[in-house]
Amino acid sequence: MSEAFLINFTPQETRVALIENGAVQELHVEREHSRGFVGNxxxxxxxxxxxxxxxxxxxxxxxxxxxxxxxxxxxxxxxxxxxxxxxxxxxxxxxxxxxxxxxxxxxxxxxxxxxxxxxxxxxxxxxxxxxxxxxxxxxxxxxxxxxxxxxxxxxxxxxxxxxxxxxxxxxxxxxxxxxxxxxxxxxxxxxxxxxxxxxxxxxxxHDLTLAQRVLRDLVTPETERIIIDSRENFQKLNAFATEYMTQVTALLEHYSGERTLFDLHGVEDEIQKALSRRVDLKSGGYLIVDQTEALTTIDVNTGGFVGARTFDDTVFKTNLEAAQAIARQLRLRNLGGIILIDFIDMENEEHRSQVLGELNKALARDHTKVSVGGFTGLGLVEMTRKRTRESLAHILCEACPTCGGRGEIKTARTVAYEVLRDLVREARQFNAREFRILAAPTVIDLFLDEEAQALAMLSDFVGKPISLHAESSYNPEQFDIVLL
Structure with missing residues (x-):
């Protein structure tokens, strides 16, 4: 199996992609303002x-x-x-x-x-x-x-x-x-x-930089090329390799093409896919990957795949393909800790054994230590992958400021009802001349249409006028009640 490393340098960060047989298998990112500390x-x-x-x-x-x-x-x-x-x-x-x-x-x-x-x-x-x-x-x-x-x-x-x-x-x-x-x-x-x-x-x-660690730790006899898109850093890595690992110098190449190195090899697209919950399989099935603080869950679904002769064969073929895709996604996203895999239910014990064997075979090339258990009584596969650094999503992303990382937001109606409850509390505490609601346009639209009667009834109840103001800068869950 041939492999190559692509090393992309910018003043702010270094990115490394491991390519095996034309497919991106691993991504490593090191940013200058937040370099890792392992080995220091x-x-x-x-x-x-x-x-x-x-x-x-x-x-x-x-x-x-x-x-x-x-x-x-x-x-x-x-x-x-x-x-x-x-x-x-x-x-x-x-x-x-x-x-x-x-x-x-x-x-x-x-x-x-x-x-x-x-x-x-x-x-x-x-x-x-x-x-x-x-x-x-x-x-x-x-x-x-x-x-x-x-x-x-x-x-x-x-x-x-x-x-x-x-x-x-x-x-x-x-x-x-x-x-x-x-x-x-x-x-x-x-x-x-x-x-x-x-x-x-x-x-x-301080331990070596990411690019130097690639030469020291990740290059194997199967590595055919190490392509670097910065002449200055190519010269630095060449000097480093010449002094400490002469056998690597012949693999180093400087890339000077017009297209960016990661675009040329499709790595940018793979990064975007690796940040998505859904991973499509070639057969039409798909994975759903959810990363939480405690563990990572991976759910396998048949999707639109109906290519096999029987339903059991369809499930088996989807699970086999999913086993390979899961091993790749774990490396690509650098997911660590406890991982639970929910393969599609299989009654055939031989099919279960083959899927588990395919998963272990695909994980054998992982540079990180993994441990895979068998199927549990609930039909889940439990495994662990050693966690030594942040996952790709934690490096490149942050929690959504609107939902706070929940992955969901309250509906406009839910927010509207919160506003009505808060208005009652405010009216009991303060003797204001008027109350003004500041909220996202979707909430204000609801008060002007379907909840207009509820707002009018509340105005009569508190004995004060209530005015509305749409704030386009507010997120869907944000609102304020202003006392005038």
Missing amino acids: VYLGKVVRVLPGMQSAFIDIGLERTAFLHVADIWLDRTAGEQTRPIEKILHEGQSLVVQVLKDPIGTKGARLSTQISIAGRMLVYLPQEKHIGISQRIESEEGRNALRERLQRLIPAEEAGGYIVRTIAAKASDEELGADITYLRKLWSEIKSRSVGAFPPRALY
Whole structure:
């Protein structure tokens, strides 16, 4: 399966699209004013310890205090150190070197760990550890042992710290591994020197930019092209790759065409589709994707698809197609947390098994960790996808100012009846000469037509005249009652 990365630069943001076999599979957006914090290392200060939650709030200089759970506090197991209550480990005012595990999401602060890990192209350096771990994707025991032995020979004898060998290192030369070791040791040395004598909160290390992380983390042997639409940034990335990952330099291309890079490859259209609740399937079926604070639900519908011989076959074929589309939408929208999928009901157990297998197969290429359960008693598929950053919708959109994120607004009649109730309350509290209603044109039109009699009856009841004024700038739910 061929893949390519398209990298679009503007002064305000960087956007990256992963294309597999001509279709957009992933979208990454990083804005200059709100760059992510995952991987950053800070000297923080303990603000509050919460024994009941076995957690602490740490000030690392961000808008909201960050969150540290006792499970994310590093322990030296080789020295026999045992897990202790957090109030025995931390105290208010204490300085602490921490690393961000998860960006702030919604109202939640960043998630922290005291176990530092610095990622390179081939290796991840763990300065507090002493062991060498091998990626689980390297399945051959013989290959794992060989890699461990090679790395042990390359690590300087006097060096402390451990390493995790990434999957891409399976085919790396000794020179490439050695270069990664040197780079990571130098980086950790710089972080330590910045922390000496510093006062918290202070940033000690910022992770790479989005474009640099793509070269480091996302490029695979199947990547054929990395197309960049900015000459200046092409030169920067080329220099970065030449120094740290020479095998990537041959993949870099500068695009200078008249059409924008994302327009040329249809990425702009895919972004618009990824912000919609409805996802149309080629067969005529469709998905409805609803993202909430607690979880994401995906409903599968047959729509206009009647192509199969029987209803069972129609349902089966729609669900198979939906399984592939769902896996793509999860990556495209970067949906994380708990996900519930409501496939169309299938009586045939074999059909259920095949749909579940198709979903797992489609999710196998996801760079993010996923866990899929079977069908529940209610016929739903439960799954989780690791959430490390905001979803695409949360980056590009905000709650509707009219409905407040409900996805619905009150009808003009509902608002009109609220106005009438408020008028009664106002009349009981204030002895005004006249009441004036300011509301959206749709509400005022209702008072002039269908609810004119109700308004006249209320005017007689309160004994005061009531005038109307349409405010085109008001949203459909907004109104004011002015006392004259």
